Amino acid sequence: MQDKTFLMIPGPTPVPESVLLDMAKHPIGHRSKEFSAILKEVYADLKWLFQTKNDVFIYTASGTGAMEAAMSNLINEGDKVLCCVIGNFGARWANIAKSRGAEVIKIEAELGKTIKPEQLEAALNEHKDVKIVTMTHSETSTGAKNDIKTLCEIVSKTDAISIVDGVTSVGAMPVKMDEWKIDVLVSGSQKGFMIPPGLSFLAASEKAFKMHEQCKYPSFYFDWTAHKKNLADDTTPWTPAVNLIVALRTALKMMKAEGLENIYARHERIALTLRKAVRALGLELFVKDDNCASFAITSILPPEGISVPDIRSTFKNDFDIVVANGQKTLKDKIFRMGTLGFVSDRDLLTAVASLEAVLAKLGHNFEKGAGVRAVLESLY
Amino acid sequence: MQDKTFLMIPGPTPVPESVLLDMAKHPIGHRSKEFSAILKEVYADLKWLFQTKNDVFIYTASGTGAMEAAMSNLINEGDKVLCCVIGNFGARWANIAKSRGAEVIKIEAELGKTIKPEQLEAALNEHKDVKIVTMTHSETSTGAKNDIKTLCEIVSKTDAISIVDGVTSVGAMPVKMDEWKIDVLVSGSQKGFMIPPGLSFLAASEKAFKMHEQCKYPSFYFDWTAHKKNLADDTTPWTPAVNLIVALRTALKMMKAEGLENIYARHERIALTLRKAVRALGLELFVKDDNCASFAITSILPPEGISVPDIRSTFKNDFDIVVANGQKTLKDKIFRMGTLGFVSDRDLLTAVASLEAVLAKLGHNFEKGAGVRAVLESLY
Numbered sequence: 001m002q003d004k005t006f007l008m009i010p011g012p013t014p015v016p017e018s019v020l021l022d023m024a025k026h027p028i029g030h031r032s033k034e035f036s037a038i039l040k041e042v043y044a045d046l047k048w049l050f051q052t053k054n055d056v057f058i059y060t061a062s063g064t065g066a067m068e069a070a071m072s073n074l075i076n077e078g079d080k081v082l083c084c085v086i087g088n089f090g091a092r093w094a095n096i097a098k099s100r101g102a103e104v105i106k107i108e109a110e111l112g113k114t115i116k117p118e119q120l121e122a123a124l125n126e127h128k129d130v131k132i133v134t135m136t137h138s139e140t141s142t143g144a145k146n147d148i149k150t151l152c153e154i155v156s157k158t159d160a161i162s163i164v165d166g167v168t169s170v171g172a173m174p175v176k177m178d179e180w181k182i183d184v185l186v187s188g189s190q191k192g193f194m195i196p197p198g199l200s201f202l203a204a205s206e207k208a209f210k211m212h213e214q215c216k217y218p219s220f221y222f223d224w225t226a227h228k229k230n231l232a233d234d235t236t237p238w239t240p241a242v243n244l245i246v247a248l249r250t251a252l253k254m255m256k257a258e259g260l261e262n263i264y265a266r267h268e269r270i271a272l273t274l275r276k277a278v279r280a281l282g283l284e285l286f287v288k289d290d291n292c293a294s295f296a297i298t299s300i301l302p303p304e305g306i307s308v309p310d311i312r313s314t315f316k317n318d319f320d321i322v323v324a325n326g327q328k329t330l331k332d333k334i335f336r337m338g339t340l341g342f343v344s345d346r347d348l349l350t351a352v353a354s355l356e357a358v359l360a361k362l363g364h365n366f367e368k369g370a371g372v373r374a375v376l377e378s379l380y
Numbered sequence: 381m382q383d384k385t386f387l388m389i390p391g392p393t394p395v396p397e398s399v400l401l402d403m404a405k406h407p408i409g410h411r412s413k414e415f416s417a418i419l420k421e422v423y424a425d426l427k428w429l430f431q432t433k434n435d436v437f438i439y440t441a442s443g444t445g446a447m448e449a450a451m452s453n454l455i456n457e458g459d460k461v462l463c464c465v466i467g468n469f470g471a472r473w474a475n476i477a478k479s480r481g482a483e484v485i486k487i488e489a490e491l492g493k494t495i496k497p498e499q500l501e502a503a504l505n506e507h508k509d510v511k512i513v514t515m516t517h518s519e520t521s522t523g524a525k526n527d528i529k530t531l532c533e534i535v536s537k538t539d540a541i542s543i544v545d546g547v548t549s550v551g552a553m554p555v556k557m558d559e560w561k562i563d564v565l566v567s568g569s570q571k572g573f574m575i576p577p578g579l580s581f582l583a584a585s586e587k588a589f590k591m592h593e594q595c596k597y598p599s600f601y602f603d604w605t606a607h608k609k610n611l612a613d614d615t616t617p618w619t620p621a622v623n624l625i626v627a628l629r630t631a632l633k634m635m636k637a638e639g640l641e642n643i644y645a646r647h648e649r650i651a652l653t654l655r656k657a658v659r660a661l662g663l664e665l666f667v668k669d670d671n672c673a674s675f676a677i678t679s680i681l682p683p684e685g686i687s688v689p690d691i692r693s694t695f696k697n698d699f700d701i702v703v704a705n706g707q708k709t710l711k712d713k714i715f716r717m718g719t720l721g722f723v724s725d726r727d728l729l730t731a732v733a734s735l736e737a738v739l740a741k742l743g744h745n746f747e748k749g750a751g752v753r754a755v756l757e758s759l760y
Contacts, residue, residue: 024404198621241578
């Protein structure tokens with residue numbers, strides 16, 4: 001039978017057909033009036049999505065590229081960077097900061113848990129010369145969600161700036177850049193944006209731009225100043241991934257038609273209902289507290305005696321569903337189900353019914369139908 | 381009438397339908413076995429195209445990203461970089477080197493001309509401590525072609541390494557990385573590769589990798605070591621532009637079916653025949669010497685009394701053909717016709733016949749049909 005693969009991983013995520021068809025259009029000239037008109041719309045819609053008055057730059061790069069774009073426009077050798085680490089993607093900030101010569105201080109939480117405001121306050125009190133504080137909103141490696149609003153509020157009272165990884169949160173859960181006083185916010189295209197991988201995004205506050213002006217060797221490719229100047233002219237400094245930007249326009253129009261609050265509510269409903277179903281099947285969630293759960297990704301422990309590789313291969317072979325393994329120390333300890341971007345209540349039902357089928361096939365002892373029943377009771 | 385735009389600019393270039401249809405396929409997981417199998421093929425075919433035993437890294441980035449990837453894996457603050465500048469893209473190397481704290485020395489040629497071997501020899505004699513020499517193979521802003529083989533041979537006799545911008549030359553004109561002793565070669569997807577913009581490529585010699593090991597702060601996103609390690613496992617360090625890589629596989633298969641020598645011969649035939657036709661129409665070429673002419677892009681001076689904007693708008697409005705303006709100081713002084721990638725003898729006839737039509741409409745006094753006749757006489 002033809003490939004019917006359904007991606008239930010934290011990216012790439014499902015892409016709508018209209019967006020895929022945009023991808024197949026012949027690229028137009030990136031310096032043409034037609035393309036500038038598209039960029040103008042996209043730049044405006046990105047500000048809406050980021051909930052900011054700041055410009056949102058488009059990088060032809062992975063999400064990690066936008067992370068480097070944040071660091072490489074700010075850091076001088078020897079600068080102190082405080083990294084809030086609750087998983088692999090939090091640790092990546094620390095590695096990027098070091099790659100620019102920064103002195104890195106880490107505050108950490110146990111995997112599956114989040115940074116406590118008092119941890120951050122204590123660290124900032126101890127290290128008054130911290131220039132940058134990095135944090136991860138939705139930690140893709142664990143499924144935990146930091147309280148960015150509170151953490152950025154704390155940073156905003158100091159001279160430091162906050163940098164937030166919103167790669168799997170923007171377009172999935174509330175991220176209010178200006179209201180929450182986020183100084184630098186980055187995200188990636190193959191996540192809540194419903195388009196294939198290849199673009200990433202960055203917005204920077206006035207406070208961050210002032211720090212950028214002191215940066216001795218900003219990255220040429222990711223340079224904020226060049227991007228700001230070109231954005232004002234509805235263009236980009238270098239040849240961008242034209243097809244992805246045309247696709248992004250369509251995806252952003254779909255998002256605007258749905259409305260931000262509806263998008264957030266949909267992701268919250270699907271993720272939290274999935275958690276109820278998982279519990280109803282007798283499985284354990286890696287992130288215990290619903291208040292700390294990402295709406296984008298849910299990490300689940302396998303039941304006693306059943307392995308993560310068996311769960312993943314049964315999903316794949318029997319139902320063409322791809323779920324993610326844990327990463328690094330969590331490999332084969334958890335599996336992760338993404339519910340991010342172009343996902344619906346039907347996908348939730350599919351996920352839960354298939355999870356039941358996988359567990360039944362692998363011999364897990366549970367009340368058949370309890371997962372779907374939990375969904376129905378939660379939704380209606 | 382529906383859009384029939386034909387891009388005759390130096391990128392984006394025409395994309396085959398089979399490649400466009402690949403773009404519309406749903407992205408697959410970038411950590412899947414299926415995707416690794418695709419990457420394995422692509423990595424092997426890129427080595428063939430670059431004519432090298434070195435690994436060829438794939439960056440999700442514009443060509444400028446690959447240029448930064450070259451510099452940011454090598455330069456320490458204060459290093460001396462010698463830049464061979466024959467146009468805007470040569471100057472870009474100097475700007476990127478400065479953005480990493482390098483001390484830049486330039487050797488230049490008049491626009492439309494190329495670097496003489498003795499210029500390079502003299503500069504290297506004067507500055508024995510030069511660490512890196514940058515050069516542009518096909519200078520897209522003028523249409524001139526440096527003699528990379530000779531220049532890299534000179535560099536190879538010193539401790540310096542050569543970095544070559546092959547953005548509009550790889551896949552269009554002979555570039556033999558290993559035979560010509562090129563240490564670092566970069567290129568971009570929307571050029572000879574026949575796919576849309578969004579990917580760029582870099583290969584580095586052993587000599588370059590030794591210098592990389594001394595680099596204090598290599599870019600995290602573009603890091604050669606991370607890319608080399610992941611390439612060995614048929615993967616990429618960060619989520620790549622999956623759709624573009626699937627499209628690239630198809631384009632590389634097309635190129636292998638045609639054969640490298642045939643690809644080069646096709647580009648040479650089309651570019652040099654276009655030059656004959658331009659002369660037959662009484663127009664002046666910006667690059668006078670056929671031996672210094674790029675096969676990718678031809679810069680043409682407008683006839684007396686006819687403006688470049690009028691030529692470009694007549695091409696666009698009457699024939700749906702996009703030709704490029706000059707850049708910076710050459711703006712409105714020349715127009716540039718790209719003959720790069722998925723181009724055929726039919727496109728050459730189209731270009732010349734349309735150029736005649738544009739000139740006739742704008743009142744240029746020339747023997748009608750002389751351009752096409754020059755093509756036919758040259759081809760047969």
